[in-house]
Amino acid sequence: MEIGNLIKQGRDIAEGHARELLGLDQDISQQRMKICMKCPLYKSNLGGQCNPALYLNPETGDVSNVKKDGYFKGCGCRLGAKTRLAGSHCPALKW
């Protein structure tokens, strides 16, 4: 990953956690969390996490622990923070 992308990713993580601490952007977070909580990649640890050990085929709903065509890897993000960032997106394009 390029240094510029690493810096942006670090800023996004910090911003998402700050917004979570301050209780900002509840509406968009709740809408996205409803989708995440029904997703097979959702893990309840850390207040909700996108499982980075699994891959999801969003068209079939199938889950794999190995990379395959048409499958998207969980991002590993804490969803309580990530879902508050307007410019963030689900790695499986569900939101």
Ligand code: SF4
């Ligand atoms: S971010 Fe996407 S892939 Fe990850 S748990 Fe939420 S809906 Fe599932």
